[in-house]
Amino acid sequence: MFSARVPPLRSNRVARALARLRSAGQPLDDLTISNPTLVGLSYPDRLLDPLAQPAALCYDPAPFGVWAAREAVAAHLAGRGVRVVADRVILTASTSEAYSLLFKLLCDPADLVLVPQPSYPLFEHLTRLDGVVASPYALEYHGRWELNLDSLHRAIEPRARAILLVNPNNPTGSFVRPDELHAAREIAARHELAIISDEVFDLYPLDARAPGRSGALVEETDALTFTLGGLSKSAALPQLKLGWILVGGPETLVRRALDRLALICDSYLSVATPVQLAVGTLLERAVPLADQLRRRVRTNYAALRSLVRRYPACQVLHAEAGWYAVVQVPAIRSEEALVIELIEKDRVLVHPGYFFDFPREAFLVVSLLPDPIGFADAMTKVLTRAVG
Ligand SMILES: Cc1ncc(COP(=O)(O)O)c(C=O)c1O
Structure with a gap:
């Protein structure tokens, strides 16, 4: 009855691990967030x-x-x-x-x-x-x-x-x-x-x-x-x-x-x-808002690069612009296994590189939008788990 334009609606292991955590009412540090309205920016009064x-x-x-x-x-x-x-x-x-x-x-x-x-x-x-x-x-x-x-x-x-x-x-x-x-x-x-x-x-x-x-x-x-x-x-x-x-x-x-x-x-x-x-x-x-966001992503990107220096087995790939960073981590387990461990043990969500069709493993993609303090804490957990 339905067209083949809609892909098969299959769940995957990462989505299931996430759903389990959420249904248990557990908090999560979401380093995949791409919604700028949910990351604590101050929107000007009466903007709308x-x-x-x-x-x-x-x-x-x-x-x-x-x-x-x-x-x-x-x-x-x-x-x-x-x-x-x-x-x-x-x-x-x-x-x-x-x-x-x-x-x-x-x-x-x-x-x-x-x-x-x-x-x-x-x-x-x-x-x-x-x-x-x-x-x-x-x-x-x-x-x-x-x-x-x-x-x-x-x-x-x-x-x-x-x-x-x-x-x-x-x-x-x-x-x-x-x-x-x-x-x-x-x-x-x-x-x-x-x-x-x-x-x-x-x-x-x-x-x-x-x-x-x-x-x-x-x-x-x-x-x-x-x-x-x-x-x-x-x-x-x-x-x-x-x-x-x-x-x-x-x-x-x-x-x-x-x-x-x-x-x-x-x-x-x-x-x-x-x-x-x-x-x-x-x-x-919205000009000041974009300025705020630009400062936010730059602050998080700089913090990430300095944090990663403490983990010589990892590197932040050079980025020139945008809201995301790519971190290469040791391929000692699959990206999927690492992402699931991060959800289950550290309550941190990151994207695996395969989600974006990286040609090989192991890469993680993180959003630079979150509040800087939470971002640095969550990234420390990610890097520690990735090399452990
Ligand atoms: C590269 C790129 N293009 C387009 C979009 C979607 O933009 P819009 O909200 O205008 O549809 C996104 C959203 O993340 C994006 O990453």
């Missing part, structure tokens, strides 16, 4: 007041969003050095929805999109739910993460439709370097592929010398490009459900893409009016 504007009582549907809201997003991005005109800004309910709209635009069932590996695990579901196949290309760690261009070339097949870049990537924290971006653009233009560049974490550099630059594809003239962002990460407001797609590329292709996207977006009209009318003010008021 602009959602209650009387103008929001009027519904005036527009496929790409309310014009003033698209202008407000363009103006905000201009302040961050991204030059985009409002008629190339499309508002969506989230980045996840943006992926779905773009897969509908670019792919027929069973077409391929090329995704980095390791990367964001939701790609598996986002692609599958749209009947699309995620075909991996490799990121490799050589003191920093690098895009393996040979593997990108190898992943190209007649049914490939788009290259997905996550810049900076989750969980590796790596920016796509300018030379890698240049190569990806050339490949995309030559093979008539679009580029989808997910830049949701661009406001969170961990390393001031990191080479990446956000919005670099907006002024692209050879390949068709879609740059993704949204309030979820850049304003720490995932519950407001507003993201954006910035369209770039050769004028004729952009026009054809926009005509088709207008039909797709018009079929859903999923972004609520109040958040659109408020987006300019929200982006302004």
Whole structure:
């Protein structure tokens, strides 16, 4: 009766260990947390007041969003050095929805999109739910993460439709370097592929010398490009459900893409009016919040690197940006066994590397969002268990 787009709903050993702990009412240090609203940040008072504007009582549907809201997003991005005109800004309910709209635009069932590996695990579901196949290309760690261009070339097949870049990537924290971006653009233009560049974490550099630059594809003239962002990460407001797609590329292709996207977006009209009318003010008021978050992730990343020095068998992989860190630990037992021991014996939850398709063991992925004191305590337990 049901479609094969929904993957088999199997539980796994880690989920079962977690469920046992939770049903016993035991507390847990959650080092997988990705929800910025639950980590003790101080949100400005009356931040959400602009959602209650009387103008929001009027519904005036527009496929790409309310014009003033698209202008407000363009103006905000201009302040961050991204030059985009409002008629190339499309508002969506989230980045996840943006992926779905773009897969509908670019792919027929069973077409391929090329995704980095390791990367964001939701790609598996986002692609599958749209009947699309995620075909991996490799990121490799050589003191920093690098895009393996040979593997990108190898992943190209007649049914490939788009290259997905996550810049900076989750969980590796790596920016796509300018030379890698240049190569990806050339490949995309030559093979008539679009580029989808997910830049949701661009406001969170961990390393001031990191080479990446956000919005670099907006002024692209050879390949068709879609740059993704949204309030979820850049304003720490995932519950407001507003993201954006910035369209770039050769004028004729952009026009054809926009005509088709207008039909797709018009079929859903999923972004609520109040958040659109408020987006300019929200982006302004959320600047101190993003600053707070940036300090938080930097503090935790620095603390983690200094803590790991006491555990010579472990290393923190170099990260340039984002909300996560990757720790390599001795492969003396499987990642799964270690993660379950951490849940059962230490009441700490971390992600195993296999969750993000790391090519080998043993890696742990931890969120840099938690309160710094709890983070350092929980990480001490993790490292002690990992080497024990
Ligand atoms: C790389 C990446 N892209 C997109 C998203 C989802 O963003 P949104 O809340 O806008 O759907 C996430 C969420 O963690 C992410 O890690």
